[in-house]
Amino acid sequence: MPLDIEIKASEEKVIIKFPVRFDMTVAENFRDAVRKFPKYVLNYELDMNNTEYMDAAALGSLMLLKYDKPEAINMDVTNCSKEILHLLMLMNYDALFNIQTDNSELHERDVAVHVA
8 A cells, every 4th residue: 555645747737646545644745745846836636546544634734735835726636535525525625626526526515415
């Protein structure tokens, strides 16, 4: 199981692929990487294809990216599992990111979130 993030960067876009567990250990590496992204990159894709688990540190790291890169035009979260999608919706991250799943953009509250 991969324990780290995979980052592909170009002048136009940064693509970040997260591992199965996006937890405190990965979040720390992610935060370090975010601080090194150049200001001229305006498009970010956060690929959650493999991600099955996220903790509070992971959520905080995503928020750091959003606020550390205010110049970014697009910040897309892609390939979310149903569970990750529900977590992001519950935490209102759909207001911060363009959340896409199954290659279709998620519009506000298209997915019902149930809290016990």
